[in-house]
Amino acid sequence: MNADILWDKLAGLPIPAIKWFDSIGSTNDVALEWAEKGAPDGALVIADHQSAGRGRMQRRWITPAGSALAFSLILRPKDEEMTRLTLFSGLGALSVSKALDELGLKSEIKWPNDVLIARRKAAGVLVELVWQAEQLQALVVGIGLNVAPASVPPPSEVLFPATCVETMLGKETNRWELLKSILRHLFVLRPQLSETSFMKEWEGRLAFYREWVQVEQPNQAILVGQVAGITDEGGLRLLTENQDFIVVTAGDIRLRPIEDKPLV
Numbered sequence: 001m002n003a004d005i006l007w008d009k010l011a012g013l014p015i016p017a018i019k020w021f022d023s024i025g026s027t028n029d030v031a032l033e034w035a036e037k038g039a040p041d042g043a044l045v046i047a048d049h050q051s052a053g054r055g056r057m058q059r060r061w062i063t064p065a066g067s068a069l070a071f072s073l074i075l076r077p078k079d080e081e082m083t084r085l086t087l088f089s090g091l092g093a094l095s096v097s098k099a100l101d102e103l104g105l106k107s108e109i110k111w112p113n114d115v116l117i118a119r120r121k122a123a124g125v126l127v128e129l130v131w132q133a134e135q136l137q138a139l140v141v142g143i144g145l146n147v148a149p150a151s152v153p154p155p156s157e158v159l160f161p162a163t164c165v166e167t168m169l170g171k172e173t174n175r176w177e178l179l180k181s182i183l184r185h186l187f188v189l190r191p192q193l194s195e196t197s198f199m200k201e202w203e204g205r206l207a208f209y210r211e212w213v214q215v216e217q218p219n220q221a222i223l224v225g226q227v228a229g230i231t232d233e234g235g236l237r238l239l240t241e242n243q244d245f246i247v248v249t250a251g252d253i254r255l256r257p258i259e260d261k262p263l264v
């Protein structure tokens with residue numbers, strides 16, 4: 001793969017510039033730097049191998065060569081998007097989930113940003129922001145998707161069970177068609193961020209819906225509740241044991257099913 005071939009493969013998408021790397025530390029790092037230097041809206045950074053890929057909460061994100069998708073899209077937020085910044089990780093996750101639909105793979109979104117297939121993590125989204133003084137300049141939407149079995153980290157390396165597209169599909173998958181499909185969905189969904197249909201689609205794919213979960217936030221008590229939905233701001237609605245609704249906003253949150261709680 002190289003930038004020219006990729007350019008042809010992604011023809012028709014509103015991508016004005018591409019940086020391709022056979023190997024790089026983190027595509028998000030390159031994208032953040034490029035965004036600071038003026039990269040245009042829709043610019044794409046993509047790598048075959050990442051040696052220092054990052055996930056949320058300073059976790060490592062492993063991307064072995066030839067087996068995964070690891071890319072970062074630079075978006076210049078429009079005025080009307082400024083109040084919806086918290087929805088961009090959902091935008092990334094929903095785009096992956098809809099691309100998996102096209103392969104015939106059912107997936108769920110584990111709030112806020114993981115894509116699960118059969119309750120195992122196949123993809124993650126890391127959104128980072130570029131500021132200049134008090135002014136937001138750009139969003140970097142970093143997406144990592146396990147495609148071939150070599151991309152799946154060993155159980156000792158992950159907090160949540162992982163899987164990949166090819167294992168769940170039972171056949172080889174063209175990474176570049178999958179990439180095009182994810183990006184196409186992302187560009188189609190982006191103008192719909194404020195629409196009810198977007199929130200409904202996200203909510204409709206919410207993992208653990210109506211199940212008991214625990215939410216861990218650093219330096220705060222663990223919250224326990226049933227997943228009840230997503231707020232318009234992208235927060236997670238939980239129904240507690242006292243039948244109160246609470247909202248968990250973005251932050252260092254872990255979502256885990258608790259097997260021994262009865263469903264109500």
Ligand code: BTN
Binds near residue numbers: 059144
């Ligand atoms: C997570 O699950 O915590 C998010 C993982 C995001 C990984 C992607 S891979 C492409 C981009 N570059 C990075 O260093 N991270 C994101």
